[in-house]
Amino acid sequence: MFTIKQAAQLTGIPPATLRAWERRYAVLRPPRSAGGYRLYDDAAIRELDVMAALVGLGHSPQQAAAEVGARRARGAAPREAGAPKGGTPSAGGRRAAAPALPPIDAALVAVRAQDARALARHAEIAFAAAPMPEVLDGWLFPLLAAISDAWAAGELSVATEHAASHVLMRVLADRLDAALPASAESAVLVGLPGGARHELGALAFAVVAAQQGIPVAYLGADLPAPEWAAAVAATGAAAAVVAVPTRADIRAGREVVATLAEVPGLVIGVGGSAQASLRPPAIALGHDIQAGVDTLSHLLRTPAHPGNGNAPASARSAGPPRR
Template identity: 30%
Template sequence: METQAHYYPIRNVAEITGVNPVTLRAWERRYGLLQPHRTDSGHRLYSDDDIRLIQQVTTLLNEGQSISQVVRSLKQGAPEAAGIREDNADIWETHRARMLEAIGRFDERTLEQAYQEILGLYPIDTVNTLLIRPLLQHLGNCWKQSDTGIAQEHFFTAYLRKKLGARLHHSNLQSHGPRLILCSPSGEHHELGMLLFAVTAVSHGLRLVMLGPDMPLSELTAVADATAAEGVILSMSTRPSKKVVEQELPALIGALDIPLFIGGQYAVTHARELAAAGAVPVGTDALPALRSIRAGLHSGT
């Protein structure tokens, strides 16, 4: 008996793959990479094969290839070309240089143009990994080399907060997946890493109750009850205070009846202790962390 094909609207495909609808349409129009079915009203419908192709493309992109090289390798029947870079200058270096120039001139219009162009062709998690995080690291390391180094870092982080916050707000309202609380404990003030993760998480279908940095852990059980959350995610990029480690975190683990996931550098350096205490350390990389979170939700860890 012939198996009936399954088709998915573009919103569902975006949640499954993490590639937003604007990018999926661009891949179709510019590169002929996808040829979705159309309903009588013109809406796109994607097959399981389309989804597998999109996932293959995102894997190659995350390895550093440009979208044009991915398209060429797939059309030539050579997906094994993963990891091969363009013969010319690294496309991500080119984009980073363009954005750094705009940041150095405090030129938000040019910065916005460069950012939106790249977002139109690449998934948000690829952009965050290969463009935004290296830019933040560069600005953080090189601020002493310019009379306006600190101002440049502040300018870019303020810009990113606006862009990521707006994207997160819009995508979160559209999501229909599991609801989780996301915050950092008291004394943790680093917000950008949490925002970068949050944008990737909602692009993959999670719904987040964003509480932000410097959150007293003692209130999270009540928030979980009020929101019917299915899990809590703590972002811990720096070592927390002794009070958080010895009092607040154990009390939270004991009080919650839903999984507690912990990401950030502290989850890497103290993974064994956190797991022994009953939390689920998920590390610093967004996509593996999301896989661990979904597995933890499924198992009821």
């Protein structure tokens, strides 16, 4: 069992935020010690990790808490990819050593000072320490949640938040460039609809997909529907993943889906906080990046699958998935 101070160290979530989430959203009701101190077990730490990651992707804390509760009710493992950030419990009940990710607090110091080089250095260390999905869940998304909390509390300016986002985008973009094959093949287009600008989650998705062998073309933010169609035509892409990070992006996201629905056989995936508001033929990829990449990979391998987005009716009724 862990105290609130230890839970904060393991998750990168400040104790004040942990108390606020408990009070406002009932995400957890940790038991108390005889002295009245909150106690968190390994399952609670994993759920807090998931909530922090969802907030980092653009969910409101209320939405993230609802998702954590839904996963708990379904009996789903809160972390669907890789080992838990804090390692696995040993026979003595203590956690095994975690990947050597740099401290969130040190990165926040660099953010507050607008020290781009120091923040980039922390990010480079983090991305070299563990597989990308683990770094996203265990370092990047908790860092984004902490930056968001500091901005909401008036401790960071918009300029400071934007500067930090730019640094993290640049480091992720370097990882994407390193993962892409030498050929110009683009099986999947990833980007945001017109007017949508919160692109860290979409870029992170593109990086994980590319690192796992899926040829990706990242289109970036604020791409109107006709430009999506032009990109599909130019690349011959088999799939498009449209990120809808906020409710303000739903209308533009629907326009992109409607336009892409006219392309026969194109798999249309959607991600982001507001993905549930987009309708078929769009396929919601969920809020866990690794699980979303796995779903996309399955759809690309099985073009006759009934859930394969905009596949023609003849293909959708062609029997079991091809392997």
